[in-house]
Amino acid sequence: MxxxxxxxxxxxxxxxxxxxxxxxxxxxxxxxxxxxxxxxxxxxxxxxxxxxxxxxxxxxxxxxxxxxxxxxxxxxxxxxxxxxxxxxxxxxxxxxxxxxxxxxxxxxxxxxxxxxxxxxxxxxxxxxxxxxxxxxxxxxxxxxxxxxxxxxxxxxxxxxxxxxxxxxxxxxxxxxxxxxxxxxxxxxxxxxxxxxxxKKSPLVLRRMKQVADEAPDKSVADALRHELLELRNHQRSYDIAEGLRAFAEKRAPEFKGY
The missing domain is CATH 3.90.226.10 (2-enoyl-CoA Hydratase; Chain A, domain 1)
Structure with missing residues (x-):
């Protein structure tokens, strides 16, 4: 303080x-x-x-x-x-x-x-x-x-x-x-x-922020490769599985950030 x-x-x-x-x-x-x-x-x-x-x-x-x-x-x-x-x-x-x-x-x-x-x-x-x-x-x-x-x-x-x-x-x-x-x-x-x-996935927001922040200094092709790499990593996360379960079950997801 x-x-x-x-x-x-x-x-x-x-x-x-x-x-x-x-x-x-x-x-x-x-x-x-x-x-x-x-x-x-x-x-x-x-x-x-x-x-x-x-x-x-x-x-x-x-x-x-x-x-x-x-x-x-x-x-x-x-x-x-x-x-x-x-x-x-x-x-x-x-x-x-x-x-x-x-x-x-x-x-x-x-x-x-x-x-x-x-x-x-x-x-x-x-x-x-x-x-x-x-x-x-x-x-x-x-x-x-x-x-x-x-x-x-x-x-x-x-x-x-x-x-x-x-x-x-x-x-x-x-x-x-x-x-x-x-x-x-x-x-x-x-x-x-x-x-x-x-209420969003902290993991999604963190990864989106990183890609968006770095994109202006890259070619479009390099930025897209970065985005796809983060997507591949994200597909192994709890949050994407929880989001898809919540969608199927018609409820609000409870993201944990990993």
Whole structure:
């Protein structure tokens, strides 16, 4: 538990909530370390099948806390950039679905956090931007490297170069946001989606995520071979047998994730 970030499991959905609204939920080293520790615990926890990440107040996350980001590390200690890289890598490669529940402004490291999630549900008032250029700061969590893979190339360059932010509805048009909901409905809507995903086979979702994440860096033929390999492996699983039994017996399946 960290006073600037809270963790809660609701049903089978693990919620990470940034609770530093006075600083627009800017990320401190302690917050990043706390989230990294919790994600590692939930990665091994079969009771948590989905993770949702949101913020409190008018911002989802305004990025790294620039007042402390440049503070030198103690000898032998990872610096702030090191801790951010570990966090983003863990979030991107997390084996369970991760939903960004964007409640407000998401810029710089906040946008990079969003980019590391599987998909985005945004409040009507949410806005998205890179903003690094506004302060002469260079992105290090995917702003320049991943954003052009999520939205059209010219839109990514506009956000990177101008430092401006765009509203949720526009970012839905560009493909970054999956759904825009009323501000008051955001948490309930994401919880409902999380509960829906929690009923699926964890094994299917993990394997789908891996193939989908790696596909853009492969030829179509190589991506298809990867998919077929995962299907062959999946045919030996409990979950596919349970799903087919449930279909034949006209009941809801009870997946176990192996």
């Amino acid at each position: 960290n006073e600037s970030v809270s963790f809660e499991v609701r049903g089978q959905v693990g919620w990470i909530t940034l609770t530093r609204p006075e600083a627009r939920n800017a990320l401190s080293r302690e917050m990043v370390l706390a989230m990294t520790t919790q994600l590692r615990a939930w990665r091994e926890d079969a009771g948590v099948r989905v993770v949702a990440l949101t913020g409190t107040g008018p911002a989802f996350c305004a990025g790294a806390d620039l007042k402390t980001a440049g503070s030198p590390a103690q000898p032998g200690e990872a610096d702030f950039l090191d801790t951010l890289v570990v966090f983003f890598d863990l979030l991107r490669a997390f084996p369970k679905p991760v939903i960004a529940a964007v409640n407000g402004l998401a810029v710089a490291g906040g946008l990079e956090t969003v980019l590391a999630c599987d998909f985005v549900i945004a409040a009507q008032s949410a806005r998205f931007g890179d903003a690094h250029s506004n302060f002469g700061v260079f992105p290090g969590g995917g702003g320049a490297a991943v954003l052009p893979r999520k939205v059209p190339h010219n839109v990514a360059k506009y956000l990177l170069f101008t430092g401006d932010s765009l509203p949720a509805d526009e970012m839905k048009t560009h493909g970054l946001v999956s759904e825009v909901v009323a501000d008051a409905e955001l948490v309930a809507r994401v919880q409902a989606i999380g509960e829906k995903l929690a």
